[in-house]
Amino acid sequence: MRPGFEKTGADWDQVAVLVKNGIRLQFRSGRRMPGPRRLSGFHWTIILYCIMGFSMAMSLVFRTTPFLYSLLTLAYAMVMIGFSTAADFALTILYPDEEEIILHRPVSSRTYWLYKTGVLGFSILALTAALCLPAALLGLMLKGAPLFYPAVYFPAALLAGTAAALAIIALYSMFFSWLRRERFQNALSWFQILLTFSLILFFQMLPDAGWPQAEKSAWYLFLPPAWFAGLIQVLCGGADRLDGMLAAAAVLSLVPLCAVTAGKFSSEYLSRLSSPDASGISGRARKGGTSAAAAGRVRLFSSDPESGAGYLLAAGMLKKDRMARASAHVLFGVPLIFLLLDVLRNRIGDPFAPGSSGAQDFGIRMHLFFSCFAVFYVLKGLAYSRDWQAAWIFSAAPITGAGRFTRGVKTAVLLKVIVPYYFLCALLLCTRMHWMSGLRHALTLLALGCVGFSLSSFLIKDFPFSRKQMPGDRSLRIRYLLCSIPFYALCAGFQKWTYGDDTAWLIGMGMLIVVFAASEGWSLRHSPVCLKADEG
Amino acid sequence: MISIVGVTKSYGSIKALGGLTLEIPSGQIFGYLGPNGAGKTTTVKILSGMIPPDSGTARIAGFDITRHALEVKKRIGVVPESGALYESLTPAEYWEFAGRLYHLDQQTISRRGQEFAELFGLKDRIAERMNGFSKGMKQRVVIASALLHNPDVVFLDEPLNGLDANAVLIVKELIRSLAKKGKTVFYCSHILEVVEKLCDRVVILDSGVVAADGSVASLKRMTRRTSLEAVFSKLTQDPEAKDAARVLAEKLAGEKQKP
Numbered sequence: 090m091r092p093g094f095e096k097t098g099a100d101w102d103q104v105a106v107l108v109k110n111g112i113r114l115q116f117r118s119g120r121r122m123p124g125p126r127r128l129s130g131f132h133w134t135i136i137l138y139c140i141m142g143f144s145m146a147m148s149l150v151f152r153t154t155p156f157l158y159s160l161l162t163l164a165y166a167m168v169m170i171g172f173s174t175a176a177d178f179a180l181t182i183l184y185p186d187e188e189e190i191i192l193h194r195p196v197s198s199r200t201y202w203l204y205k206t207g208v209l210g211f212s213i214l215a216l217t218a219a220l221c222l223p224a225a226l227l228g229l230m231l232k233g234a235p236l237f238y239p240a241v242y243f244p245a246a247l248l249a250g251t252a253a254a255l256a257i258i259a260l261y262s263m264f265f266s267w268l269r270r271e272r273f274q275n276a277l278s279w280f281q282i283l284l285t286f287s288l289i290l291f292f293q294m295l296p297d298a299g300w301p302q303a304e305k306s307a308w309y310l311f312l313p314p315a316w317f318a319g320l321i322q323v324l325c326g327g328a329d330r331l332d333g334m335l336a337a338a339a340v341l342s343l344v345p346l347c348a349v350t351a352g353k354f355s356s357e358y359l360s361r362l363s364s365p366d367a368s369g370i371s372g373r374a375r376k377g378g379t380s381a382a383a384a385g386r387v388r389l390f391s392s393d394p395e396s397g398a399g400y401l402l403a404a405g406m407l408k409k410d411r412m413a414r415a416s417a418h419v420l421f422g423v424p425l426i427f428l429l430l431d432v433l434r435n436r437i438g439d440p441f442a443p444g445s446s447g448a449q450d451f452g453i454r455m456h457l458f459f460s461c462f463a464v465f466y467v468l469k470g471l472a473y474s475r476d477w478q479a480a481w482i483f484s485a486a487p488i489t490g491a492g493r494f495t496r497g498v499k500t501a502v503l504l505k506v507i508v509p510y511y512f513l514c515a516l517l518l519c520t521r522m523h524w525m526s527g528l529r530h531a532l533t534l535l536a537l538g539c540v541g542f543s544l545s546s547f548l549i550k551d552f553p554f555s556r557k558q559m560p561g562d563r564s565l566r567i568r569y570l571l572c573s574i575p576f577y578a579l580c581a582g583f584q585k586w587t588y589g590d591d592t593a594w595l596i597g598m599g600m601l602i603v604v605f606a607a608s609e610g611w612s613l614r615h616s617p618v619c620l621k622a623d624e625g
Numbered sequence: 626m627i628s629i630v631g632v633t634k635s636y637g638s639i640k641a642l643g644g645l646t647l648e649i650p651s652g653q654i655f656g657y658l659g660p661n662g663a664g665k666t667t668t669v670k671i672l673s674g675m676i677p678p679d680s681g682t683a684r685i686a687g688f689d690i691t692r693h694a695l696e697v698k699k700r701i702g703v704v705p706e707s708g709a710l711y712e713s714l715t716p717a718e719y720w721e722f723a724g725r726l727y728h729l730d731q732q733t734i735s736r737r738g739q740e741f742a743e744l745f746g747l748k749d750r751i752a753e754r755m756n757g758f759s760k761g762m763k764q765r766v767v768i769a770s771a772l773l774h775n776p777d778v779v780f781l782d783e784p785l786n787g788l789d790a791n792a793v794l795i796v797k798e799l800i801r802s803l804a805k806k807g808k809t810v811f812y813c814s815h816i817l818e819v820v821e822k823l824c825d826r827v828v829i830l831d832s833g834v835v836a837a838d839g840s841v842a843s844l845k846r847m848t849r850r851t852s853l854e855a856v857f858s859k860l861t862q863d864p865e866a867k868d869a870a871r872v873l874a875e876k877l878a879g880e881k882q883k884p
Contacts (some may be wrong), residue, residue: 106725117713189705190781194726195698
């Protein structure tokens with residue numbers, strides 16, 4: 090292998106040490122805590138993907154044809170690998186700190202390219218194995234699948250995962266060729282939000298378009314996972330003409346993707362990413378200080394200077410910090426999309442109408458579930474920031490009660506994120522039910538959301554904007570989904586009890602207000618006197 | 626050893642370097658000073674092959690930095706201003722990583738790693754991940770990784786960042802000894818006292834151009850000042866800045882502190 094490598098102009102020893110180091114870093118936890126070594130974000134991602142891949146395959150294996158099984162499991166794998174690549178793009182694909190660690194060392198561009206390709210290849214292999222190995226093995230139980238199905242399925246899944254990762258890199262590179270670093274990273278955060286929403290919408294709308302269907306049609310030529318499912322069909326034997334075309338599309342799709350992304354792992358490219366943005370140096374003249382209106386809002390919503398400081402910090406970061414903005418928008422955007430889809434499909438019934446199933450409606454249940462997750466973990470999302478090093482201020486500032494500062498932060502999140510979110514929900518709900526019912530339902534969700542948000546501060550101890558984002562951290566947050574299930578169950582029970590009767594609803598709302606006030610009071614009294622910065 | 630002719634670099638409309646020309650011989654400790662944004666780090670990045678110049682040429686040990694970048698990089702060691710390293714690694718792992726990029730064998734890396742660990746008081750922490758290290762400890766690891774492969778030219782961009790007094794003494798001694806052995810040290814810093822004591826020659830850069838070049842003694846003579854700090858201030862500071870600082874401090878002291 091070494092002579093082959095060296096013919097390309099790359100240095101075998103350097104590639105080996107760089108790739109080994111890159112893989113080692115992926116498996117290292119970002120934070121060093123006392124006690125036994127913890128699993129890294131990447132470990133957790135693999136465990137989670139394994140469970141999700143297995144569940145997906147189990148739910149399909151006895152109900153579908155081999156083609157549909159391949160199509161659906163590969164579609165899922167491609168989306169998850171695409172998401173992972175997008176989420177950790179700035180950290181693993183183009184890691185700006187590497188400029189100062191590697192670029193001054195004698196590493197040629199070709200060596201650097203092979204290093205980046207090697208690490209990316211390893212990530213794709215690990216993630217594909219986690220997502221698709223269970224599906225490959227369970228595929229043996231498919232009706233009509235040959236015994237060698239897993240041996241054909243897994244390499245095709247690897248190609249599909251590679252195509253998904255390369256497509257994301259190609260898209261991001263396109264952005265970067267148009268924009269300089271600061272603007273690129275700003276655009277990246279919006280692009281990630283848009284990508285998340287578009288993919289969710291796309292997969293939700295597929296059944297509306299009659300997909301996936303047992304009858305194969307030429308429309309599958311427009312669906313990338315179907316290309317790779319077609320490839321599996323061809324390799325398994327007994328393929329028709331359409332399968333052949335799909336398989337050809339799968340193989341051919343990799344050619345332009347490889348060509349477009351090949352130049353993106355070069356050290357020159359990294360150098361360009363790391364070069365200071367002229368617009369960033371000169372800086373546009375920005376309004377300094379706080380406007381009169383903003384100062385008024387601070388006084389209105391925060392009774393003391395410490396709350397005011399917390400409010401100003403969180404409000405400013407939600408506006409300017411890309412990571413904070415992306416966390417909040419994605420968390421609340423997803424349930425909003427599901428609600429929009431249910432409204433468009435007319436699946437949301439009036440829960441207060443006489444004779445209705447109340448809050449038992451599937452759409453209402455799902456919306457509640459996603460909202461619970463969002464309000465419960467918005468604080469966790471806000472713990473991450475590009476400016477995490479500024480968290481020293483939490484321990485240096487003469488704050489006499491951390492609770493007051495945290496209350497200011499929570500007020501800002503409530504006013505800037507949670508209330509507008511439920512306002513949008515109310516608007517959407519009113520298009521499908523009596524405005525009074527829509528408003529009552531949205532108010533209930535808001536009250537439940539406020540309680541959940543307040544309770545979450547007991548669970549999430551990180552100070553806002555105090556943590557550095559590490560590879561795998563974003564995927565890792567999905568595990569919190571499991572923790573919000575008990576809260577969801579309580580909310581569902583509450584709705585069931587209160588929606589049938591006006592008096593019960595009023596009493597219930599009163600109770601929620603009391604619980605919220607008690608929870609806030611408790612959190613204010615029992616928070617530490619001084620803030621302690623986490624080691625980050 | 627280092628030869629720079631007419632090097633320019635701009636970031637958009639901002640000119641970072643405007644035709645820099647310098648000649649630095651072997652064995653010299655070369656102090657490179659300048660106010661923030663003067664172009665010091667840009668110079669280091671260009672000379673270490675991290676970014677290309679817009680125009681002009683630079684050679685290190687006879688090799689052109691753009692045409693023979695790898696040959697140049699084999700002969701230099703860099704301590705970047707940011708002190709960036711992979712914090713999830715241990716010092717031993719980081720040095721092994723850095724050393725192997727210069728094709729050092731395992732035995733040499735281990736031996737030199739142990740020597741640096743002993744010198745910098747890191748012996749007991751060589752197998753600990755650096756996430757929990759202080760800034761000064763990380764800086765010691767970065768300095769060791771820049772010297773591990775015994776480079777001919779060492780670029781030090783604010784190398785004393787975060788170091789305690791003992792470590793500063795060690796690094797200063799190390800720099801002097803390296804220069805005596807014929808190594809060229811390109812030293813960027815804002816700590817003028819250290820530059821004054823350490824450097825054979827000082828260049829003061831202002832807005833991307835050389836404002837002064839010479840030994841500390843000659844710069845003092847030229848500007849009729851008694852310290853390097855005063856020389857630096859005369860050449861690069863707005864004459865009214867000192868008065869403005871005094872006025873602001875008086876205003877602050879005069880305002881009543883709220884309880």
